[in-house]
Amino acid sequence: MELYRERGFDRTTVAEIAERxxxxxxxxxxxxxxxxxxxxxxxxxxxxxxxxxxEGAPPPLAPLEAIAVALxxxxxxxxxxxxxxxxxxxxxIAANAELRERELIKLATLAVALAEALxxxxxxxxxxxxxxxxxxxxxxxxxxRWVDEPGTETLSEILRASxxxxxxxxxxxxxxxxxxx
Amino acid sequence: MELYRERGFDRTTVAEIAERxxxxxxxxxxxxxxxxxxxxxxxxxxxxxxxxxxEGAPPPLAPLEAIAVALxxxxxxxxxxxxxxxxxxxxxIAANAELRERELIKLATLAVALAEALxxxxxxxxxxxxxxxxxxxxxxxxxxRWVDEPGTETLSEILRASxxxxxxxxxxxxxxxxxxx
Numbered sequence: 477m478e479l480y481r482e483r484g485f486d487r488t489t490v491a492e493i494a495e496r497x498x499x500x501x502x503x504x505x506x507x508x509x510x511x512x513x514x515x516x517x518x519x520x521x522x523x524x525x526x527x528x529x530x531e532g533a534p535p536p537l538a539p540l541e542a543i544a545v546a547l548x549x550x551x552x553x554x555x556x557x558x559x560x561x562x563x564x565x566x567x568x569i570a571a572n573a574e575l576r577e578r579e580l581i582k583l584a585t586l587a588v589a590l591a592e593a594l595x596x597x598x599x600x601x602x603x604x605x606x607x608x609x610x611x612x613x614x615x616x617x618x619x620x621r622w623v624d625e626p627g628t629e630t631l632s633e634i635l636r637a638s639x640x641x642x643x644x645x646x647x648x649x650x651x652x653x654x655x656x657x
Numbered sequence: 658m659e660l661y662r663e664r665g666f667d668r669t670t671v672a673e674i675a676e677r678x679x680x681x682x683x684x685x686x687x688x689x690x691x692x693x694x695x696x697x698x699x700x701x702x703x704x705x706x707x708x709x710x711x712e713g714a715p716p717p718l719a720p721l722e723a724i725a726v727a728l729x730x731x732x733x734x735x736x737x738x739x740x741x742x743x744x745x746x747x748x749x750i751a752a753n754a755e756l757r758e759r760e761l762i763k764l765a766t767l768a769v770a771l772a773e774a775l776x777x778x779x780x781x782x783x784x785x786x787x788x789x790x791x792x793x794x795x796x797x798x799x800x801x802r803w804v805d806e807p808g809t810e811t812l813s814e815i816l817r818a819s820x821x822x823x824x825x826x827x828x829x830x831x832x833x834x835x836x837x838x
Contacts, residue, residue, distance in 0.1 A: 540827055577762050584761050602798045602819060607826045609794035616790075617783045638783060645788045646721055646827040 480515075480568045485575065512578060515565055519582045523589050526550055530593035539599045543590055543611030544639050551618075551631040559622070559631075566623045587612045610646070614638040661696075661749045666756065693759055696746055700763045704770050706731055711774035720780045724771060724792030725820050732799075732812040740803070740812075747804045768793045791827070795819040 479488045479496055490511050494504040508514055529546035537545065555562060569575040591601075591608035599607070618638035622631045660669045660677055671692050675685040689695055710727035718726065736743060750756040772782075772789035780788070799819035803812045 538826075577758065580761055580765050581758050602802070602822050603826050605798050606794055606819070606823050609797075610791045610823065610827055613787055613790035613794065617786050621783070638787070641783050642787050642791065643827050645719075645784050646791055646824050 481564055485511075485568050485572050512575060515569065515575065516578065516582055519586070522550060522554065523586050525554065526586065527589055527593045530590055531596060533597075535597070539594050539597075539603055539607035540611060540639075542594065542597065543607055544614075544635075546590070547611060547615050548632055548635060551635050555619075555622075555631050562619075563623050563626075566620075583612055583616065610642060611639075614642045617641075662745055666692075666749055666753050693756060696750065696756065697759060697763055700767070703731060703735065704767055706735065707767065708770055708774045711771055712777060714778075716778070720775050720778075720784055720788035721792060721820075723775065723778065724788055725795075725816075727771070728792060728796050729813055729816060732816050736800075736803075736812050743800075744804050744807075747801075764793055764797065791823060792820075795823045798822075 479492055483492075488511065490504055491501055493511060493514065494501045497504075508517065526546045529549050530542050533542040533545045569579050587605075587608045590611065591604040594604040594607060595601070615635065615638070618631065618635040621638075622629070622634050660673055664673075669692065671685055672682055674692060674695065675682045678685075689698065707727045710730050711723050714723040714726045750760050768786075768789045771792065772785040775785040775788060776782070796816065796819070799812065799816040802819075803810070803815050
């Protein structure tokens with residue numbers, strides 16, 4: 477991560493990453509398919525965490541609420557303590573088209589997994605897909621704000637505001653749509 | 658498209674595509690960067706159509722409604738007459754991971770362009786991004802249903818149902834959330 481920041485992603489070689497980390501190249505490739513994967517190694521664990529959280533959410537929760545609760549738990553338990561890492565990673569990804577594409581694909585994969593988790597809660601389609609996709613959109617918007625604006629708000633707080641905004645926006649201008657708590 | 662269906666995307670060469678279309682390879686590459694682009698050549702025109710439709714939507718329309726109106730126009734004016742093409746294209750894309758990724762990226766690019774169009778209507782963020790992303794999610798779900806289920810419903814009808822479902826799902830179980838019209 478330091479290397480990517482110092483020299484740019486394109487100009488950093490696997491040999492340099494391995495050296496900085498005190499590994500041989502062979503060990504590096506035992507853990508990562510390529511140098512891009514270093515930036516995405518947490519994606520699998522995050523997905524497992526979120527899927528378990530959606531499945532374990534209290535049964536009466538509506539689909540979008542189950543997604544919101546899971547993302548809120550990830551924000552508090554996983555991301556909040558790693559803000560500096562998240563900011564550095566985001567800057568590297570934003571500067572490289574190929575990495576932006578990989579990030580998109582990981583998020584889409586995550587949405588598919590969350591829709592699956594909702595189906596296991598008995599949610600039917602298209603509700604399951606729509607709730608998962610809309611939830612991921614709310615998360616992405618919140619995450620970008622958290623990374624871009626170094627304020628005092630926690631990711632959880634920004635995330636809740638983003639879900640409120642999503643509910644308002646998709647309320648389609650209905651006057652009865654109100655922010656909740 | 659015929660060739661992709663007959664032999665599979667991976668086994669079709671640019672030389673074969675050019676021959677079938679009565680073109681030289683050189684002419685082919687003047688129009689398309691690579692053989693994948695043949696499947697996405699309409700994406701630019703679609704984006705222009707949708708951006709113009711969002712910008713031209715009646716001013717009082719809420720952000721998500723402006724997106725819905727634009728997608729509805731595209732469904733009726735662009736897609737409805739091309740259902741067979743859409744089905745064949747979808748089958749080819751579904752069978753190839755690289756094409757699925759490119760499709761995702763094109764849809765994400767489209768969402769960014771629609772958020773931009775909303776901002777030009779005076780919509781602020783995060784509403785603009787959320788409305789665009791949620792709208793694209795509703796469109797994707799509807800499009801897949803239209804392609805997968807050869808029924809009598811038009812894409813416009815399925816799309817409207819998908820937006821209704823989106824509003825319900827993001828209503829978060831509020832009892833006052835009701836289908837509209």
